[in-house]
Amino acid sequence: MNVLVLGSGGREHAFAWKIAQSSQIDKLFIAPGNAGTAQEGTNVDLAVDDFDGIKAFCLQEKIDFVFVGPELPLVKGIHDFFLGDEEIKHISIIGPNKEAAQLEGSKDFSKRFMKRHNIPTAKYQTFTKETLDEGYAFLESLKPPFVLKADGLAAGKGVLILDNLEEAKNELKSMLTESKFGAASNQVVIEEFLKGIELSVFVITDGTSYKKLPEAKDYKRIGEGDTGLNTGGMGAVSPVPFANQAFMDKVENQVIIPTIKGLKKDGIDYQGFIFFGLMNVKNDPFVIEYNCRMGDPETEVVIPRLKSDILELFEGVATRTLSERDVEFDDRTATTVMMVSGGYPEAYEKEKSITGLTGIHDSLVFHAGTKKDGPTVLTAGGRVLAVTSYGKNKDKALKTSYENIEKINFEGAYYRKDIGFDIKEEED
Structure with missing residues (x-):
């Protein structure tokens, strides 16, 4: 199987890492990718919304699956572009069509959808x-x-x-x-403002059936104690201890099932991932937002916990046989801590040399904003690296991530030292 991953962040590196492990993979390409994705497959100099260029490349390399990481090409209609073209309509797109992507592309669309289908929201x-x-x-x-x-x-x-x-x-x-x-x-x-604690829940769906992925909690603020400006995310933890069976049953019955059924009822064909941004308000789930793709940096803790072959799931989506596929997860906790450029999320400098990456053994390092200059890896974005570790609980996983972050250096590097600070869990 030949697969093209669209995107250049930590989310896409995590997916490329997982796809590269599949027994079904022949060739893996990432467009445009980063210095990390280049370790998993071949980077291609294509913009994620260059639909004509993507088409030409898919035909040239006999691509079977296109996995769309970011929201922009989905909202712009890449799925519809492929379906409407005789030469490439046989290629499976993992990501919803333009109408379905309005769940993320328009807040008004998603709120009206929730109201129509009695899905709890503010x-x-x-x-x-x-x-x-x-x-x-x-x-x-x-x-x-x-x-x-x-x-x-x-x-x-x-x-x-x-x-x-x-x-x-x-x-x-x-x-x-x-x-x-x-x-x-x-x-x-x-x-209306909802007071509670946030978490992210994810499913992959073929339009009728769905499989739940592990939930996660991310940390958006730049400063410790969740202070300062919002960022794309400074770290994440999975699983989330307060998301116990009783709460997750409510999520499934009040949010996930009505969403999947609502899409079908509205005649919206949805194939791909759905991200539910939730608020736990006194043990009841409320939807803050939908995303039409996986979150970042949540992907960097969710995908490492997936034990199943991801191309099996993609095949299930493409052939609408997802209900027949098995999904298995690692019981360990996964945590990720983002290393970001100094000054982010405001003005920051790029092209700082990164050292210490070859000395990391007990953590996964997913590249978010990096590029290669010969043998040297340089910073190329605000969020630079996601250092992900496993542990039998949150504290043990974070200890490993922080120990390995100490080995990595680039000028102006910053990271939060309190990821998971608000999560209480029973120590083993």
Whole structure:
């Protein structure tokens, strides 16, 4: 089997690492990839939304599966592009079509979907610049903090949580009338703030049946104690101790099953991963958001816990026989800690030489923002490396990750030393 992975982050390196282990793999390509993915397969200089270039490459290399890592090509309709082209329609795309990807591509679409199918979520309303005054009135009806979400994709930056009513009104005006987040904020969803603890749940579906993957919890803020600016994620832990059987049964019955059935009822054919961003509010799950792909850095702890052959699952999605496939997981805890560039998530420098990577033995190092310059590995992004370790509990896994991070160096490197700080677990 020949497989093309689209993307260049830690998520794509983790998937490439897993695909490379499959008994069915012949050739593995990653476009555009990074210095880490180059260890698993062959990097290809193609942009993830260069659909014509991707088509030509797939024909040239006789690709069987295209796994789409990031959301942009999915929301832009890469699945539909392949299905609509006689030359490549036989190639299986692991990732939903354009309509299905609106679960992530439009906050308003996903909220209306949840309301229609009685999936628990925060109460909300959607506003445009023409209904700005109504938006102000809705804000006045809510208790702080106020949650404002740009409707479209905003590279993870389109959500504001504000304590002050006047500030919330000013930001709403800025989003709607001054294009604070570009076209993404032509519509803004305002929703009630939910107080609780977050976790991420994932399924892979062929449109009818689904398989659950291990849950995870990630840490978005740059500073310790969950302070400072939001980032793409500074680390993650799986499993999540508070996500016990009783809670996960609620997630399955109140969230996952109604979502899969709702998509089918709405005539939306969904093949790929669904990410449920959840809030545990007094032991009840509420959906904060859907993503139409796996999360990052959660992938870096979820995929290492998957013992099954991932191409078996992809084949199940493509042939709609997922219910016949077995899924097995490692019982150990997996943790990942992100090493990021100094200054991230604001201005930061790139092309810093990374040393110490060859001395890592007890951890997996997934590259997020790196590139090769001859034999040298250089930083090429804000989030640079994800150091993932196994352990019989969270603390033991984290101890290994932190010990190995000490061996890796690049100028300005920063990481949080308190990943998992808010998770209580019984020590063995």
